[in-house]
Amino acid sequence: MRQGAGPHLRRSLAVLAGLTVAYLVLTLFVKNSYYQLILTLVPVWALFGVSWNILSGYGGQLSFGHASFFGIGAYTVTLAVVYWRLSPWLGIPLGMVLGGLAAIAIGTPTFRLRGHYFALSMLAYPLAILYVLQYLGFQEVSIPMHRDHPVAFMEFSEPRVYTVIAMALLAGGVAVSLIIENSRFGLALLAIRQNELAAEAAGINARQWKMRSLIVSGMMAAAAGGFYARVLLVVTPDSVFGMLTSAQAVVVTLFGGVASVWGPLIGAAVLVPLAETLQAELGTYLPGIQGVVYGIAIIGIMLLSPDGLFWTIRDRWFRPSGTEPIPDVSGRPAPARPAVAAPGTPLLQVENLSRSFGGLKAVSEVSFSIAQGEILGIIGPNGAGKTTLFNVLNGVLTADAGSAMLAGQQMLGCKTFEVCRMGVGRTFQVVRSFPRLPVLDNVVVGAYGAGMSDREAIASAVRALRQVGLDGQAGVAAGQLTNKQLRLMELARALAGQPRLLLLDETLAGLGREECDSVLAVLAQLRQQGMTICIIEHTMHAMMRLADRFVVLDHGRVLATGLPRAVVEDASVIEAYLGKKWLARQSA
Amino acid sequence: MDLEILIENVLNAVTAGITIGCIYGLMCIGLGLIFGIMRIVNFAQGELLMLGMFASFYLVTGGRVLSFLGPYWGPFIGALCAAPLLFAGGALIHKFLISRVSGLRTAGTLDEGHFGQLIVTLGISLILQNGGQILFGSTPVAVRTPLSSEAFLIGPVYGAATVFLNKAKLIAFFVAILVAIALYLTLEYTRLGKALRAAADNPTAATYMGIEVDSAYRIAFGLGAAITAVAGGLIATYISFGPFVGFDYVIIMYSGVVLGGMGSILGAFWGGLTVGFVQQFSALILPPQLQNAAIFVVFLMIVLLRPQGLFGRSAERA
Numbered sequence: 055m056r057q058g059a060g061p062h063l064r065r066s067l068a069v070l071a072g073l074t075v076a077y078l079v080l081t082l083f084v085k086n087s088y089y090q091l092i093l094t095l096v097p098v099w100a101l102f103g104v105s106w107n108i109l110s111g112y113g114g115q116l117s118f119g120h121a122s123f124f125g126i127g128a129y130t131v132t133l134a135v136v137y138w139r140l141s142p143w144l145g146i147p148l149g150m151v152l153g154g155l156a157a158i159a160i161g162t163p164t165f166r167l168r169g170h171y172f173a174l175s176m177l178a179y180p181l182a183i184l185y186v187l188q189y190l191g192f193q194e195v196s197i198p199m200h201r202d203h204p205v206a207f208m209e210f211s212e213p214r215v216y217t218v219i220a221m222a223l224l225a226g227g228v229a230v231s232l233i234i235e236n237s238r239f240g241l242a243l244l245a246i247r248q249n250e251l252a253a254e255a256a257g258i259n260a261r262q263w264k265m266r267s268l269i270v271s272g273m274m275a276a277a278a279g280g281f282y283a284r285v286l287l288v289v290t291p292d293s294v295f296g297m298l299t300s301a302q303a304v305v306v307t308l309f310g311g312v313a314s315v316w317g318p319l320i321g322a323a324v325l326v327p328l329a330e331t332l333q334a335e336l337g338t339y340l341p342g343i344q345g346v347v348y349g350i351a352i353i354g355i356m357l358l359s360p361d362g363l364f365w366t367i368r369d370r371w372f373r374p375s376g377t378e379p380i381p382d383v384s385g386r387p388a389p390a391r392p393a394v395a396a397p398g399t400p401l402l403q404v405e406n407l408s409r410s411f412g413g414l415k416a417v418s419e420v421s422f423s424i425a426q427g428e429i430l431g432i433i434g435p436n437g438a439g440k441t442t443l444f445n446v447l448n449g450v451l452t453a454d455a456g457s458a459m460l461a462g463q464q465m466l467g468c469k470t471f472e473v474c475r476m477g478v479g480r481t482f483q484v485v486r487s488f489p490r491l492p493v494l495d496n497v498v499v500g501a502y503g504a505g506m507s508d509r510e511a512i513a514s515a516v517r518a519l520r521q522v523g524l525d526g527q528a529g530v531a532a533g534q535l536t537n538k539q540l541r542l543m544e545l546a547r548a549l550a551g552q553p554r555l556l557l558l559d560e561t562l563a564g565l566g567r568e569e570c571d572s573v574l575a576v577l578a579q580l581r582q583q584g585m586t587i588c589i590i591e592h593t594m595h596a597m598m599r600l601a602d603r604f605v606v607l608d609h610g611r612v613l614a615t616g617l618p619r620a621v622v623e624d625a626s627v628i629e630a631y632l633g634k635k636w637l638a639r640q641s642a
Numbered sequence: 643m644d645l646e647i648l649i650e651n652v653l654n655a656v657t658a659g660i661t662i663g664c665i666y667g668l669m670c671i672g673l674g675l676i677f678g679i680m681r682i683v684n685f686a687q688g689e690l691l692m693l694g695m696f697a698s699f700y701l702v703t704g705g706r707v708l709s710f711l712g713p714y715w716g717p718f719i720g721a722l723c724a725a726p727l728l729f730a731g732g733a734l735i736h737k738f739l740i741s742r743v744s745g746l747r748t749a750g751t752l753d754e755g756h757f758g759q760l761i762v763t764l765g766i767s768l769i770l771q772n773g774g775q776i777l778f779g780s781t782p783v784a785v786r787t788p789l790s791s792e793a794f795l796i797g798p799v800y801g802a803a804t805v806f807l808n809k810a811k812l813i814a815f816f817v818a819i820l821v822a823i824a825l826y827l828t829l830e831y832t833r834l835g836k837a838l839r840a841a842a843d844n845p846t847a848a849t850y851m852g853i854e855v856d857s858a859y860r861i862a863f864g865l866g867a868a869i870t871a872v873a874g875g876l877i878a879t880y881i882s883f884g885p886f887v888g889f890d891y892v893i894i895m896y897s898g899v900v901l902g903g904m905g906s907i908l909g910a911f912w913g914g915l916t917v918g919f920v921q922q923f924s925a926l927i928l929p930p931q932l933q934n935a936a937i938f939v940v941f942l943m944i945v946l947l948r949p950q951g952l953f954g955r956s957a958e959r960a
Contacts, residue, residue, distance in 0.1 A: 116760060163946050170683045170756050174896055175945050178938040181893070185935035297889065301764060308761055341780065342885075345772030353765035356758055357742055 059236035066232050066315070073319075074225050081217045088334065090213045091285070096326045097220035098282050099306055101227045103318025105274035106303035108231055111313040112240055113267045114247025115165075119176035120275050120303045122160065122183060123153045125295035127276030128283035129187070135197050135207070142197075142208040146280040153276025157269040165264050168250070177300070184295040196288045208284055216285055223281060224319075227274050231315045234270070238502045238511075243267055244313070245488050245499045252486035255448060257474035257503020257551055275303070298345065305348050309355050311364025320363055325351060397427035401586050402555055407456035407466075409446050416442040418610040419456070424555070429577070429587045431601030431618070433594075435631055439610040440590045441483055444557050448473045448480050460555065474503055479548025483559045483590075485540045489533035493524060496532050497546045504551035511550070518549040522576050538569040542576065549580075556580075558589040562596055570596055598622070606630070650803035655922045657805055661815040663918025665876050667911035668818040669891065670898030671825060672870030674910030675862050678899050679842040682744050682863070683756060685763040686735075687870060687895055688888025689770035690728060694871025695878040695887065696778055697724035699785050717787045717810075718817055721875025725868040732867025735766060736860045744859070767888070774885030784882040785875075789813065814876035821872055822911055825865075829907060838862045842905075870895070890934065894921075897941040 081093050106120050130149035134140035140148070164175050187193075200207040210216065234240045242263040245253040250260050283289045293299070303318075310321030329344040336343050359366035402424040409417040417439045424430045432440050445451040447458055449470040458465040465473055474480070479500070488496050497518055501511035519525045522542040527535065532543060541561050548556055561577075562570050574596055577587065591597045597604070597618070604621040606613040608630040614621050621627055629637050669691065676684045701708045702720035711719055743758030784790075790810035797804040829835035841848040841858035849855050877883075877891075894917050902913025917937065924936040 114757075116757060118760070118764075163942075167945060170760070171900075171945055173683070173756075173760060174900075175942055178893060178942050182935045182938040182942075185931055185938075189929060189931040189935070298768075301768065304761070304764065340776045342772030342775035345768045346776070349765040349768030349770075349772070351765075353739060353762050353769075356761045356765070357739070360758060 063232055063236045067229065070225060070228050070232070074221055077221060078218060081214050087213060090217065092327050092330050094213070094216045094220050094285055095282075095330070096322050097217070097224040098278050098285070099302055099326050100319045100322035101220075101224045102275055102278040102303045103306040103310070103322055104224070104227045104231050104315065105271045105278065107307045107312065107315070107318055108234060108243075108274070109264075109267045109271040110304075111307060111317070112235065112243035112247065113264055114243075115264055115268075116170075116173040117176040118173050118300050118304065119160075119179045119181075120271075121180040121295050121297075121299040122176075123156060123272040123275035124279035124282070124299055124303075125180060125183065125291070126153050126156050127279030127281075128289045128294040129192070129195075130276070131280040131283045132195050132197050132289050133192075136195060139200075141206050142280065142284045143206070146277055146284075149276040149280040150273040153272040153274075153279075154269045156276075157272030158265070160272075161265045161268040165261055165268075177297075180295040180300060181297075184291040187291040187295070192291065194288060194290050197284065220281060220285075223277055227277070228315055228319070230270065230274070234267075235315060238508065239263065239266070241491075241495060241499060241502065244491060244495075247313075248488040248490060249486045251450065251470075252482070252488070253499065253503075254470035255450075255474060255480045255482070255486075256500040256547055257471045257505070258499065259469075259471045301348065305352050308362055309351055311362030311366075314362075314364045317362050317364045324363075397425070397584070399426050400424070401426045401428075401461055402588070403457075403459045404447075405457045405459075407443070407446060407458060408454045409442060409451060410454060415610045417446060417453075420607070420610070420612050422605045422612065422615060424586060424588055426586055427581070427584050428602050429581055429589065429600055431597045431604045432588065432590045432607060433592070433597060433604055433621075434607035434613070437609075438607040440607055441559055442610075443607070444480065444559055444590065448478055448557060471503065474551060474553075475505060477552070477554035478557060479551055479553035479555070480557045481541070481544040481548055481559055481561055483563065485537075485544055487532040487535075487540055487543065489531065491532060492529050493532055493535070493543055494519070494528040496543055497550045500547035500550035501552075514552060515546070515550045518546040521549055521580070522546045523572075538565055538573065541565070541573060545576070554586065556585060556587045556589075558587060560590050560592065562591055562593050574600055594622070646801040646803045649800050650805075651926055653799065653803065653805045655926055657807060658811070659919035659922035660915075661808075661811045662922060663915035664815050664822075664911075665811075665818045665873055666894060666898060666918040667914035668822050668876070669870055669873035670895050670902065670910040670914030670917075671822060671907055672866045672868070672873065673895040674899045674902070674907055675866035675869065677896070678902075678904045678906065678910055679839065680744070680859060680862055680866075681842075681904075682740060683759050683763065684740075684866075685760065685892070686767040686770060686888075687866075688890075688892030689767050689774070690732065690867045690870050690888075691874035691877075691891050691895075692774060692883070692885060692888040693731065693770065694721070694724040694728055694874030695785075695883050696774070696885075697727050697871065698875035698878050699783055702785050703783070713787050714789060717785045717789075717879045718813055718876070720785065721814075721817065721872050721878070722821075724871040724875045728871035729864040729868040731864075733860045733864035735867070736863035739766065740863060741856060741859065771885055771888065778885055780884055780886075782882040782884045785878040787879055790880045808880065810879045814879055818873065818876055821869070825869060826907060834861070838865075893937060893941055897937060897944060900941070901944050 081090070084090055084093060102124055106117065110116050127149035130152050131142050131145035134145040134148060135142065160179055164172060167175055199209060204210065242253070242258050245258060246260045246263060254260050279294055283294070306321030306325055307318045309325055310319060311317030325348065329347055332347055333344045355362060400423050404423065405421050407417055407420045408415070420443060432443070434440055442451065446453045447465060449468050449472065453466045460476055460478065463476060465476065468476065488499065494515060497515040498511050501514040506514060516525065519528055522545050524539060524542050524546060527539060532540065535543060545561065562573060565573065570593065577600060580587065589601065601618055603616065604618050605615050606621055606627050613630055614624045614627050625637060673684065673687045676682050676687065698717065698720040701723055702716045708716050708720050708723070739762050743762050787810055790808065792809045794807040794809065794812070795804055796807065799805065829838065837853045837858050838861065840851065841853050841855045842862065845855045898914035898917045899910050901916055902909030902911065920940050921933060921937060924933050928936055
C-alpha cells in the first residue's frame, strides 16, 4: 500500500458499498421495464469505463479499441451458449480469460508504440475482428433460451435481478481499480503516464506494468461485454466491436473524470440514461441523435473541464489540503544498503565506448573510470556528447561498441530500469518530474523501482528527502515546486533507490548563485557519506569546487583527463572551449 | 486460358491500383497536412471526406446547382467546388474547437495536447457521422455520371485478356494528380507554404519570426479539409455512399500518411498510392468482406514494423 492508502481505501470501499445499496433501492421504485433495462445498462457501461480507465486513465496509454475486449467477452458468452450449451455463469469467466489472452496478444506488439501511434493501432484491432466475424457469418447471433433450467442459464423473469448482477460486477471492478489506485501498481502507472523515461530511469519496468494493466483492463472489459450480451440476448459485430462501443468507454470516463475510479460511474450515470432516453423519444425522427449528444458531451467536457466532472467538482469544493504530515519512519528498518567498497577501488570502468547517429560520431572511443567515493566532473562544449554518454550508460540509447562495467558487471545492453536496479541513479538535464504527484510519491517511485517493499520504500524516500532538505515539501504536488526544489527532488528520487553511482546531468542548470551554492552543499554532503557521483556541468567555478577529477569531451572524444587545476590549464582544452585565436592571443 | 484470366486480373489490378491509388494519395495529402505536419490527430478526417462527397452530391445531383454543366463535367467540377466549402468548414472547426487543444496552447505541455485532440476530433466525428444521418438520411446515394459505367478498353493484350479503364476513375485520377501537383508547388515555393511549414515545424520559433501561427494553422487545417474533400468528391463519382462512409477511408488515410512518413507531403501521396495498390491486389486473392480487414492488417504491420514510414526520414526522438 502507498503512504496513507489504507484509510483512503477503506473510506472509498465504504462509499462504494453505500452507492451500491442506494442504487439497488432505487431500482425498487422503477416499474417501467425499459427504464429497468437502462438501470441494468448503466453499471455495464460504467464497468467498461472503469476497465478503460485502468489502462488509459492511470497509465495514459490511450486506447480507442477497447471494443476488442468487450466484443470478445460478448461473443464468447453468446457462442458458448449456442454451440456448447455453456451457461453464461461460466461463459463470462471464460470470456474474461480470453479477454486477458487477447490483451497479451494485442499488447505484445502494440506496446512497442507510443503516443498517437499506439492509440491508432488499438483502433485497428476491433475493426479487423469485426470484418473477420462478418466474413465468418456471425452477423447476428442470438442467445437461445433454456426454459428447463432458467437460473442455471442466467434467465430471470424478474428484471431487477439483472441489475443486481450488473451492480455486483461493477462493485468488483471498482474494488479492483481502487486496490490498483492505492498500490505500487497504480503509482507505477501514474508515473509512466506523466513521464515514461523518468519512470524507467527510476527503475520502473514500464512495459511490464503497462502489460499488466492491459490484461486487467481486458478481462474487466470482457466481463462487461459478456454480461451485456446476456442482457440484450443478441450480438452483432457492429454492436460490440464497433467504433461507437469503443467510444462509449472513452466518453463515460472522460465525461465523469479520467484517472479516478469514480469518473466512469459518474459519466455512465449521467450519459447512458440521457442517450437512451433521447434514442427512445426521438430516435424515430432523428436517427443517430445518441451519437450527436455523445459528441457534443465530450467536446464540451474537453473544452470546459478537460479532466472531467469529478476533478472539477473536487478541485472546486473538496480540494485536499496538500500539507499531509510527513510519515514517521523512525521505527522502521533501514533498507539494506549495498555493500560499499573501500574508497579508491574502481566502481565504473568505461572502455572504448562509441555511439554514432548516421555519420555523426556523438560518442567516440571514450574510456574513463570512476573510483568509489569520487566525484568525477564531465565537461565539454555544447554538442560534445556528454548527455549522449549518459544516455548510453543508462540504457536509453544502445552503444555501437565498447564496454561499461559497474563493479565488474556489464551495464551496456541492459534496459534503463535494469541499469537503475544495478545501482545507478540518474537525473536529467531537463527535470523530468511527475507534476501531479506529491513530492513524497515522486520520490517513492524511485524506491519502488529499486524493488523495495512498501515500508522500506517510504522509509527510504523520507530519508532521501531529508538528505536533500525537502522534507518540509513532502505533501506538495511536484508541479508547484521551484526549479531548485525540482532539481533536489529529482536528486532525492535517484537517492531513494539506494544507488551506488549517481549520474547527474546539469543539476545546476538555470540556478542562481545562491541556489547553486545550496545544491552544491547537498552534493558535498553526499560525498562525505561515501556516494560516488558522475556529474555533467557547465558552471566552471562550481565544478572546480566540487569535482575531484575532470574528463573533458569534445566532438565525442576524450580530450583530457586529470585533476581540475591541470585540466583547465591544458592548451587543447582551452582551445576547444575558446577557440584557436583566443589561445594564440593569450600566448602571444 | 487460366493464364489469360490471371494476366487480365493482374493488369486490371495494376491499372485500378494506379488510378485509385492516386486518388487515395490526394486524400492522404489532406491528412498529411493535418496529422503529418501539424501533428494533430484528426479522427474526423473520414467525416470531412464524407462531407466532401455530400457537398459534391448536393451541388451536382441533389441540389442541381451545377446541373447545367451536364453529367460529364458536372461531377468533377462539383468535386473541386467542395474544396472552398470544406476549407471554410475546416477553418471554422479549427478556430472554435481544434485551436483550443493544439498549437501554441499545448506546445510543451505534458502530452503536447494529444489526449485533448483525440477526444475533440472523436467528438466532431461522432457529431458529423450521426448528424449526417439525421440530415442526409441513411440511404446510400451516388453522384450520377454515365462515365462510371463506361470504360476504355485496351487490348486484347494477351489472348483475350483486356484492360478496362473506367472513365470516371480515369478522369478522377487526372484531377487528383493536378490538384496534388498544384498543392505541392504552393507549399514548396510560395511564402504561404513556407510560413505553414515553419509554423508546423516549431510554433514557438515561428512566432518569434513574425509568423502568425494561429492563422497559419487555421489555413493548414482548412487546406487539409479541402484537399480531402476534393478526393471525396472524386471518389463519389464511382461509388455510392452514406453518412458512415468516412470510416472505411480514415484508416486508409492514416495508413498512407504513416507509410509515407510523417511530415512529408510527397510521402503521403506515395503512401496513399501504395495503400491503393495493396487494396486492389488483395481483391485478387481475398473475399470482398476481408479486403477492409486486409487494410487494417497492413496498417498494423506498417506501424509496428516501420513507424517512421517506408519513405520517411527518422522517427520521432525518444
